[in-house]
Amino acid sequence: METATPAQRRATRPRADALRNRERIVAAAREMFVQHGADVPLDEIARRAGVGNATVYRHFADRDELVHHVLLSVTDRVASLAEAAVAAADAAPESAFAALRDFAHDAVDERIGALCPIISESLDPHHPELHAARVRIEGVVEALMERARRAGQLRTDIGVGDLMVALGQLTRPLPGTGGCLLDFDQFVHRHLQLFLDGLMAPARSPLPGHPATLEELRDKAH
Structure with a gap:
């Protein structure tokens, strides 16, 4: 050899x-x-x-390849943030929801919502690398949410998709702003905190429908 x-x-x-x-x-x-x-x-x-x-x-080679690697970079960072939050929740189970909250605030800074229109136009959602990235994120965020559920701090009628939809929607620029809204960050984190408060147990009221999964959201998008 x-x-x-x-x-x-x-x-x-x-x-x-x-x-x-x-x-x-x-x-x-x-x-x-x-x-x-x-x-x-x-x-x-x-x-x-x-x-x-x-x-x-x-x-x-071209713009699409660059977009592909931008998305992989963002998903890798989001997954790493979630993995660090899981470790924090394991170290202090009584603070599991705080770990989830910190993850969500860090994750919105990746601005995945602003990238979604570009991604949907340019990329093959079934590409093996993108599929693996989604599986990784879904698994680790579910693990983080399960820690908060076990601690009795996260309402039980919430799924991974519910959280990820919120993170995406909150980071989409408002129509007509061109992504240049002054001090956009303060509104993102303010409204995210309002959403997170609604996830805490005990729940104030029942939610209509059922918890969203990422698989279901992908099926409806295609």
């Missing part, structure tokens, strides 16, 4: 500066998509990232 030489391994391993450039492009694209929508010129994204246009195309 042949073993690759150190020179061969270096040749096939992405250089650290190339990885940094890729991360900067993805971060810049996310910011620009949230602020200006899917049609923002790629050269503007390159300028925001501090790289040349050729560097963008060296990493991403």
Whole structure:
């Protein structure tokens, strides 16, 4: 069995500066998509990232591939936030709802709602990487909510889909604002806190319908 030489391994391993450039492009694209929508010129994204246009195309063949990786980056961060919240809830079960609340406030800062129109237009929802990302998020957020239920702090008629719909809707820019509403963050977190207060047990009133699942929401969307 042949073993690759150190020179061969270096040749096939992405250089650290190339990885940094890729991360900067993805971060810049996310910011620009949230602020200006899917049609923002790629050269503007390159300028925001501090790289040349050729560097963008060296990493991403086209806009759709860039959008794909922006979504994977966002879902990875949201899932990591939820995993950290689960660990916090396990460490202090009496504070399970506080861990859920902190996760929700951190997650809305990812602005997934502002990205949803771009995602629905550009991406294949059945792509294996996107499917795996959804499964990961759904599983870990459900685990977090289950901790809060067991602590008697989360009402029992709420599903993962209910929470994720709220996070998405709260981060969609208001019509006519172009995503540039002054001090938008303060309204997002204020209204999110009102929603979270409604999730706490004991419930003030029964909810119509049934808890939403992400699978059901995907089926209705397609």
